[in-house]
Amino acid sequence: MVNRRVYVELDQVEDLDHDWLYVVLEGPSGVVYELQHGGHSCCQGAIEGYLVPVESLDGYAALIDLFVNRLHSAPVAMASIPEHLPALRAAVAMIRIPASSESSRTLDYDLSPIVVDETRLEEMTEAHVPVTTEFGPGVLVWSNSD
Secondary structure (H helix, E strand, C coil): CCCCCEEEEHHHHHHCCCCCEEEEEECCCCEEEEEEECHHHCEEEEEEEEEEECCCHHHHHHHHHHHHHHCCCCCCCHHHCHHHHHHHHHHHHCCEEEECCCCCCCCCCEEEECEECHHHHHHCECCEEEEEECCEEEEEEECCCC
């Protein structure tokens, strides 16, 4: 049996009339999410896992402020600019994954924190931030700014 995968281009979501923010929880889901990231360098990334929509107007605004306003969507890895790491930590700390032990249709859900995965700073760019969660590793992605 051939291991086939479904590929989803998150950049196609760009056609929507709103900004978006997701965490892709990494794992063998059979679904690979592709995304352009890295500002003007237009890196092409692919992450296999489980897509979790997250909402945080403040977190999204802080990410845009950091990567667009301060760093001007420059194609740099966060590892090369450690002076901006505190701002990134603060932005990511505002974002939570909705989680519950039961269906959120019947119960209120908890909000589980995510944290910048500082062991993966070399792969971190605008719109592609490796994170850790209570569910394992993931990548925080958002509508590309360029």
